[in-house]
Amino acid sequence: MRTAKVATIAGLTAAVSMVLAGCGSTGSAPAASSSQSSGPLVVWVDAPRVSAVKAFEKAYPNIKVKMDIISDNIGNDALRGKFELFNKSGSGWPDAIFFPTNSDISWASSPQINYTANLTNLVPKSLVNGYAPAAISACEIGGQLRCLRNDDAADVLWYNAKLFQEWGYTPPKTWPQYQALGLEIAKQHPGYYVGFIGSTYTFDRYFWGSACPANTLVGPNTVNINLNSPNCTRMVNLLDPLIKAKVLSTAGLFTTEADAVGAKVVMTPGATWYGQFEFKDAFHVPAGEITASAPLTWPGQNYTGDEGGGLWGVSSHISGQLLKNAVTFAEFVATNPKNQVDLAPTFPAYGPDEQPWLQKNVLNSNYFVDKSQLVSAFKSAVKMVWRGHPYTEFDPDGVWDTTVAPAIVNGETLNQVWPAYQKALVNYAQLYGYNVVTK
Amino acid sequence: MLDNSAQPGITSAKTPSKNGKSVQKRNRPPSKGALILVAPFVVVMALVGVLPAIYALVESFASPTGNGFTAILNYVTVITNFRFLASFANVGLLLVVWLPMMIIGVVGMALLVDATRGRFGRLMMFIYYIPGALAGMTNFMLWLLLIDPGVSPVNFLLRALGATSLDGILASSSNVIWILAAMLFFEGAGSWILIVYGGLNSISDEVLDAAKIDGCSTWTTIWHVKLPLIKPWIGYLALMNFAYGFQIFLEPQVLNEVAQGLISPQWSPNQLSYTYAYSVGNTGAAAALSIILLVITLAIAMVVVTRTGILEQS
Numbered sequence: 001m002r003t004a005k006v007a008t009i010a011g012l013t014a015a016v017s018m019v020l021a022g023c024g025s026t027g028s029a030p031a032a033s034s035s036q037s038s039g040p041l042v043v044w045v046d047a048p049r050v051s052a053v054k055a056f057e058k059a060y061p062n063i064k065v066k067m068d069i070i071s072d073n074i075g076n077d078a079l080r081g082k083f084e085l086f087n088k089s090g091s092g093w094p095d096a097i098f099f100p101t102n103s104d105i106s107w108a109s110s111p112q113i114n115y116t117a118n119l120t121n122l123v124p125k126s127l128v129n130g131y132a133p134a135a136i137s138a139c140e141i142g143g144q145l146r147c148l149r150n151d152d153a154a155d156v157l158w159y160n161a162k163l164f165q166e167w168g169y170t171p172p173k174t175w176p177q178y179q180a181l182g183l184e185i186a187k188q189h190p191g192y193y194v195g196f197i198g199s200t201y202t203f204d205r206y207f208w209g210s211a212c213p214a215n216t217l218v219g220p221n222t223v224n225i226n227l228n229s230p231n232c233t234r235m236v237n238l239l240d241p242l243i244k245a246k247v248l249s250t251a252g253l254f255t256t257e258a259d260a261v262g263a264k265v266v267m268t269p270g271a272t273w274y275g276q277f278e279f280k281d282a283f284h285v286p287a288g289e290i291t292a293s294a295p296l297t298w299p300g301q302n303y304t305g306d307e308g309g310g311l312w313g314v315s316s317h318i319s320g321q322l323l324k325n326a327v328t329f330a331e332f333v334a335t336n337p338k339n340q341v342d343l344a345p346t347f348p349a350y351g352p353d354e355q356p357w358l359q360k361n362v363l364n365s366n367y368f369v370d371k372s373q374l375v376s377a378f379k380s381a382v383k384m385v386w387r388g389h390p391y392t393e394f395d396p397d398g399v400w401d402t403t404v405a406p407a408i409v410n411g412e413t414l415n416q417v418w419p420a421y422q423k424a425l426v427n428y429a430q431l432y433g434y435n436v437v438t439k
Numbered sequence: 440m441l442d443n444s445a446q447p448g449i450t451s452a453k454t455p456s457k458n459g460k461s462v463q464k465r466n467r468p469p470s471k472g473a474l475i476l477v478a479p480f481v482v483v484m485a486l487v488g489v490l491p492a493i494y495a496l497v498e499s500f501a502s503p504t505g506n507g508f509t510a511i512l513n514y515v516t517v518i519t520n521f522r523f524l525a526s527f528a529n530v531g532l533l534l535v536v537w538l539p540m541m542i543i544g545v546v547g548m549a550l551l552v553d554a555t556r557g558r559f560g561r562l563m564m565f566i567y568y569i570p571g572a573l574a575g576m577t578n579f580m581l582w583l584l585l586i587d588p589g590v591s592p593v594n595f596l597l598r599a600l601g602a603t604s605l606d607g608i609l610a611s612s613s614n615v616i617w618i619l620a621a622m623l624f625f626e627g628a629g630s631w632i633l634i635v636y637g638g639l640n641s642i643s644d645e646v647l648d649a650a651k652i653d654g655c656s657t658w659t660t661i662w663h664v665k666l667p668l669i670k671p672w673i674g675y676l677a678l679m680n681f682a683y684g685f686q687i688f689l690e691p692q693v694l695n696e697v698a699q700g701l702i703s704p705q706w707s708p709n710q711l712s713y714t715y716a717y718s719v720g721n722t723g724a725a726a727a728l729s730i731i732l733l734v735i736t737l738a739i740a741m742v743v744v745t746r747t748g749i750l751e752q753s
Contacts, residue, residue, distance in 0.1 A: 073696060081717030112720055198606055199699040250606065252699040256589030257604035393719075401700030409610035409701075427521040432719055 037320030040064040041329060044094040046072030049150075049310075051343045052098075052333040059338060063325050072100045080107050083115055095318050095326040098150065098333075099311045102138060103391040103398075108313055109146040110393070117316040118144040122327045127335060127350075134385040135349040139311060141390075146313065148334035151273075151346035153309035154381035155209055157296050158274050159267035161369045162289040163192075171267065171293045175210070178269075178296050179238050185266055186245035193261060195268040197243060197408055199252030199401040201307040205269050207396075208305030208389045210235040210298060214396035214425055216388045222435040223392060227422040234298065236414045243408060250409050252401075259283060269296055271307035272347040272378055280367055291370040292377045295384055303386040309349060347378060354379065394428035492733060498726035513727035517715070520724075522705040529616075529691075530707050534684045537620035541680050545628055546673060549635035550661055564636065571629020579690060582622045583697055609698040615706075619690055623683075631676055638672035639665060674747025681743070682736055688713065708732055 041063055045053055053067050070079065079100070086092035093115060099105055108115045123145070128136060131149060139147040157178075159171050167189065172178040182194040196202065207214065212232035216224045226232070242248045249265075251257035262283025270278065275292065279285045295304035312334050314326045333339050340348040341356045348357050358375045368374055389396075403424045407417040422438075429436050469477075502509045517523060552564045570578060584590060587605040588597045602608050609615060642665060650664045666673075691706040692713075704718075705711040708728060716725035744750060 078717065080720070084717060084720055084722075107720075199701055251604060252606050252701070254699060255604065255606055256587060257606060260589060398700055398704075402703045405606070406610035406612075406701050409607055424521075431520065431714075 044097040116146040116313040147311040149349035150310035152349040153271035156292040156377045186247040197248040203397040203400040215392045304384040393432040495726040513723040553639040568629035570625040638669040
């Protein structure tokens with residue numbers, strides 16, 4: 001009887017636990033080699049890209065489009081999971097997609113997922129040559145063109161020209177000048193900020209442009225992660241005094257706290273989209289105050305960083321007319337002025353669209369001041385993005401958010417948290433299957 | 440949640456029959472009707488519980504490349520992962536904070552309601568239940584609004600405590616534990632008070648009257664009569680909530696999104712498993728971690744079941 005009771009208990013607890021444990025697995029399998037050649041063009045875009053799809057439908061009424069809207073949360077893992085499942089089932093892939101997170105291109109073009117088609121021979125050479133080499137390099141993977149760049153998010157120096165004039169400052173040109181002015185502002189005008197050091201794009205903003213090797217590809221599937229490089233430590237030593245002087249806000253860029261302190265930002269390095277999306281829309285700085293100057297650089301190194309800038313991919317699982325339609329779509333949304341100039345709020349990566357976009361969004365705008373300086377800052381920045389920071393399956397900026405950002409909020413210095421950040425980057429690189437060198 | 444016949448601890452082993460003779464219930468084979476009633480559950484459980492578990496077990500021994508078996512390689516991969524111990528430590532701490540809060544809080548409030556039967560008791564029960572009436576995630580989103588000093592309607596309280604930003608609050612790992620514990624308590628307490636109150640209601644008046652005649656005070660009655668009699672309910676409460684907390688996924692996952700990445704995407708073991716399956720693409724390792732979670736949950740479930748007599752007939 002006792003045995004029977006124990007067996008009943010064991011059976012029932014096992015059953016309950018199995019249900020509770022929610023065990024499940026998707027399994028993995030190589031991508032199926034099915035190839036669809038006709039039917040409506042299925043495109044996946046985030047909400048801000050819906051107008052681009054509508055413009056395409058208007059320009060190409062003969063191509064039937066089926067649009068699905070995907071999450072635009074940066075760093076969202078769920079997208080890759082969907083493609084894992086599509087590979088397993090052998091169907092379900094969109095014919096073209098806008099990747100909300102740039103590092104998505106690393107898994108989408110990996111041998112394991114192998115979603116994005118090689119566009120090298122599918123799009124005209126002249127179109128590729130229209131991009132600045134630094135802008136299209138994110139799509140050049142293993143010698144193949146695996147995507148088209150939507151917009152360019154190179155870093156420039158944004159500043160409040162009205163405050164600069166009132167206080168008698170001139171915009172810094174180099175990082176050491178930026179630090180010196182930051183410390184001066186801390187002393188003379190406490191409560192004002194010269195940048196953000198919290199979550200989202202902070203690594204990209206400060207360390208990418210400093211040519212800090214956090215994920216530099218040095219061989220097939222091998223990355224160099226060396227945060228002890230002088231290129232990294234010079235920026236650490238530059239930022240720590242600014243953090244201590246409380247002129248760098250610890251707020252994450254997309255938080256309500258950043259919006260609250262935004263009006264007190266005197267200057268900050270930032271992407272080309274900061275003017276519209278941060279200073280105007282989030283910080284609500286009045287018109288007639290904001291402008292940008294050329295990217296901050298280190299003496300002898302003409303590099304800058306990059307914060308986002310979307311990518312368009314085409315499916316490798318289609319052929320025939322459907323593939324042609326998908327390529328036509330990608331070319332249109334990435335480069336055609338009907339989208340990139342007339343509709344897109346972000347700075348186009350495709351060179352020929354730059355000037356008309358700047359004319360419409362900067363020179364004809366009442367919001368910015370010192371417009372010709374801003375225009376030349378944008379144009380020079382897109383050519384300066386350091387190419388040693390590719391998109392990898394682990395994102396140094398994402399690891400910054402979980403490792404460095406909380407430590408700074410809790411009062412640690414960058415120098416103190418730096419070894420932990422190096423270790424975390426190595427751990428994440430290995431988790432995603434990379435070989436790591438640290439030199 | 441519990442139908443009366445399955446409620447723990449209230450079915451007598453010997454039930455008087457109409458003619459006054461005792462019938463040995465536990466030795467009687469289940470009737471055809473009982474089998475029909477239980478069949479749909481068994482079928483669904485086999486399909487969505489047992490089969491996936493077996494599939495996960497097989498997958499956990501499969502090679503990451505999809506060819507052949509790897510013995511325990513996937514288990515070694517998972518156990519040596521840099522987030523493995525940290526994620527278990529996180530849920531361990533959460534359980535240490537939240538489970539006692541849940542058990543003491545729920546049983547305490549159920550006893551309070553039980554002690555004040557009548558209109559006031561019903562009113563208290565309603566008030567306790569209100570947070571639980573919001574569906575789990577809605578409750579969670581409400582909490583996110585409450586703890587963000589930028590938008591919270593009670594931001595004066597947060598500022599008085601020295602909090603100026605959501606980032607500042609979530610950057611502290613101990614704050615995350617307390618916030619999750621509080622969220623989980625308010626998500627679940629209302630429903631569980633109803634269940635434990637049901638247990639207290641099942642105690643017959645004769646027993647309580649006898650306790651009173653024997654001179655038991657209110658406290659003695661609670662301590663020596665009511666609590667021992669509702670032990671199976673408390674065990675059930677502990678078991679279900681342990682399982683939820685141990686395998687927590689949604690709450691830290693959403694918190695991670697809201698916190699702009701300040702909280703690790705592999706905060707809990709289940710999130711680590713998710714990362715393996717959907718981000719790294721190593722489903723063998725994800726399955727191995729699922730099996731580890733299953734075994735631990737099973738072992739603890741066994742202990743709770745045997746210690747509290749959830750399935751006892753008397």
